[in-house]
Amino acid sequence: MTTASIDYTDVQGTILSGYRVELARHFILSITDAAGARAFLANLVDGTGGLPAVTTAARPSVKPDLFVNISFTATGLAALGVTAQELATFDPAFQRGAANTQTAQTIGDVNESAPANWLGGLGADGGAGVHVVLNLWVTEDPAVLEATTQTLRAAFAGCMTELLAADANALPDNGVHFGYRDNIAQPTVLGAPRRKRPTPDDQPVVPTGEFLLGYPNASGGTYSVQPAALSTNSSYAAFRILQQDVAGFESFLTTYAAKAGIEPELLAAKVCGRWRNGNPLELVPEGGACLPSHQLNDFTYVQPSDPANDDTLGLKCPIGSHIRRNNPRSEAVVGTDATHHRIVRRAMPYGPAYDPARPDDTPRGLVGYFINASLFNQFEFLQGQWNQLSTFVKAATGPGGTNAGNAVWNISGEDVFLGVNDPGASSFTLAALGKNGANNTTITGFSRMIQTAGSVYCFLPSMTGLRYLAALGSPAA
Known part of the structure; x- marks a missing residue:
C-alpha cells in the first residue's frame, strides 16, 4: 500500500493521535450570534485573543499542558453560513444528526436511551439547537482545567449558549468502570504519525481515506464534501455520552x-x-x-x-x-x-471509580469521540x-x-x-x-x-476548513 503524505499541521490532532491525559471537559454549545461565533473560532484556530490554539496532529517537541479541538453539527455549519446545497454533499447520517428518529432506531438509541432522555436537552427538536462540540483535554493539573475553562467560557459567552459541559477523568491503568483495561486496540492508519509505543497486530493498515476526507478509502473511492476548503483533512465523529x-x-x-x-x-x-x-x-x-x-x-x-x-x-x-x-x-x-x-475511539471514563463494597447509583460511564470518514458506513x-x-x-x-x-x-x-x-x-x-x-x-x-x-454527530474540519468557516462573514468570503 502506497504511503499517504498527510500535512499534520492541517489535521485536528485527536483524529490521528490520542492524547494521554488525566482530565477532559467537553462543551456542547448552541450558536446565538454567528458573527461572534466566527470571531471566536478565528481566535481559537491560531491561539490569538488570549485563547489556546486548536491542537493539530503535528507532534510537539514538549508535551503541552492542554489540547483543544472543535467540531460542528450540520445545523452548526448552517448557522455559520454553509449553504444547504453544500451541506447536501456531506455524509447522509451527518445530515440527519444523532437525535433524528431514523438515526436513533438505526443505532439502538431507544427506550431509556432515546434522545428525549438525553442530558442537557441534546435531543430536543431533533438536536436542532446543538451546534458545536468544543473539547478541552488537560494533561494532569485541575487548576489548568479550571483556568482554561474560565477563559473559554468568557470568550464564547456572548455568541454561544452552553447546553452541557461533560467532564471526564482517567482511571488507573487505563481502566474503565466495568473493570477492563481499555485503549488497547486502535486501527493503524496509513500515513498517521508513528506511535511512541507501537502495538503490532495481524491486521492490515487501514487506508487513510477511512478516517480523513480527500484520500483513497478501503473501497477505492474518496470521501469529499463541498466546498473544497472543508474537504481534505477533515473527518466525522459520533460524540457519545454512555452511562x-x-x-x-x-x-x-x-x-x-x-x-x-x-x-x-x-x-x-x-x-x-x-x-x-x-x-x-x-x-x-x-x-x-x-x-x-x-x-x-x-x-x-x-x-x-x-x-x-x-x-x-x-x-x-x-x-x-x-x-x-x-x-x-x-x-x-x-x-x-x-x-x-474500522473506527478510532477517543473516549475517557467519567464519574468516580466504583467501589463494589459500597454500591451506589452515581452516574459513571464513557464520554468522547468515535471517529471515521463515514458515519453511515463505519x-x-x-x-x-x-x-x-x-x-x-x-x-x-x-x-x-x-x-x-x-x-x-x-x-x-x-x-x-x-x-x-x-x-x-x-x-x-x-x-x-x-x-x-x-x-x-x-x-x-x-x-x-x-x-x-447524549449523542452528537460531528464534523471535524481541517485547519484550512476552520479558517474558511471563521471567514465566512467577511467581504472576501
Missing part, C-alpha cells in the same frame, strides 16, 4: 456465570473477548498474568493453516463477544471485511449491524468439520455492552463442540448494560 450500569454488570456476572456453570471472571472475559487485565482470550484462554503490551493485539480468529490455533467456531473467544463483533478480523462476515468499518454500520444482529456471520466450519459445529450456530443476540438487550429477547452464546450448536450454552433474559445519555 454504564456498573452494579448491574457485576450482578449480571454473578447471576449468569452461575447459570452457565463458569466463574464470573471467565464470563466477563467471554462477553468482552478479553480478560479484565487486557489479555485476549485467543492468546490466553485460561487467564493469567498480563501479557506485554506489544502482544495484546497480535492475534486473529480464523487460521485455516494452523488448525491447533484456529477459532472459527468461537470456542476460545465467543463470536458474539464485544471485541469480535466490532472487529471480526479474519472472520468471514456478510458484506465487506473488517477493514471497511459508526452506524457497526452499531446497527454487527452490534445488534447475529446474522452477519457467514457459515463456516473449523478443522473438525460439520460435526464439530458451524459458526452461524455459535452466535446469538446482540452485543452485551452496546446492544439494546431487552430482557425478553437478549441472549449470548458460549460455544462448544457439536453439530448445529447442540452442546452450546446460551444465557438469556439480561438487561441493557449501557444507556446513551
Whole structure:
C-alpha cells in the first residue's frame, strides 16, 4: 500500500493521535450570534485573543499542558453560513444528526436511551439547537482545567449558549468502570504519525481515506464534501455520552456465570473477548498474568493453516463477544471485511471509580469521540449491524468439520455492552463442540448494560476548513 503524505499541521490532532491525559471537559454549545461565533473560532484556530490554539496532529517537541479541538453539527455549519446545497454533499447520517428518529432506531438509541432522555436537552427538536462540540483535554493539573475553562467560557459567552459541559477523568491503568483495561486496540492508519509505543497486530493498515476526507478509502473511492476548503483533512465523529450500569454488570456476572456453570471472571472475559487485565482470550484462554503490551493485539480468529490455533467456531473467544463483533478480523462476515468499518475511539471514563463494597447509583460511564470518514458506513454500520444482529456471520466450519459445529450456530443476540438487550429477547452464546450448536450454552433474559445519555454527530474540519468557516462573514468570503 502506497504511503499517504498527510500535512499534520492541517489535521485536528485527536483524529490521528490520542492524547494521554488525566482530565477532559467537553462543551456542547448552541450558536446565538454567528458573527461572534466566527470571531471566536478565528481566535481559537491560531491561539490569538488570549485563547489556546486548536491542537493539530503535528507532534510537539514538549508535551503541552492542554489540547483543544472543535467540531460542528450540520445545523452548526448552517448557522455559520454553509449553504444547504453544500451541506447536501456531506455524509447522509451527518445530515440527519444523532437525535433524528431514523438515526436513533438505526443505532439502538431507544427506550431509556432515546434522545428525549438525553442530558442537557441534546435531543430536543431533533438536536436542532446543538451546534458545536468544543473539547478541552488537560494533561494532569485541575487548576489548568479550571483556568482554561474560565477563559473559554468568557470568550464564547456572548455568541454561544452552553447546553452541557461533560467532564471526564482517567482511571488507573487505563481502566474503565466495568473493570477492563481499555485503549488497547486502535486501527493503524496509513500515513498517521508513528506511535511512541507501537502495538503490532495481524491486521492490515487501514487506508487513510477511512478516517480523513480527500484520500483513497478501503473501497477505492474518496470521501469529499463541498466546498473544497472543508474537504481534505477533515473527518466525522459520533460524540457519545454512555452511562454504564456498573452494579448491574457485576450482578449480571454473578447471576449468569452461575447459570452457565463458569466463574464470573471467565464470563466477563467471554462477553468482552478479553480478560479484565487486557489479555485476549485467543492468546490466553485460561487467564493469567498480563501479557506485554506489544502482544495484546497480535492475534486473529480464523487460521485455516494452523488448525491447533484456529477459532472459527468461537470456542476460545465467543463470536458474539464485544471485541469480535466490532472487529471480526479474519472472520468471514456478510458484506465487506473488517477493514471497511474500522473506527478510532477517543473516549475517557467519567464519574468516580466504583467501589463494589459500597454500591451506589452515581452516574459513571464513557464520554468522547468515535471517529471515521463515514458515519453511515463505519459508526452506524457497526452499531446497527454487527452490534445488534447475529446474522452477519457467514457459515463456516473449523478443522473438525460439520460435526464439530458451524459458526452461524455459535452466535446469538446482540452485543452485551452496546446492544439494546431487552430482557425478553437478549441472549449470548458460549460455544462448544457439536453439530448445529447442540452442546452450546446460551444465557438469556439480561438487561441493557449501557444507556446513551447524549449523542452528537460531528464534523471535524481541517485547519484550512476552520479558517474558511471563521471567514465566512467577511467581504472576501
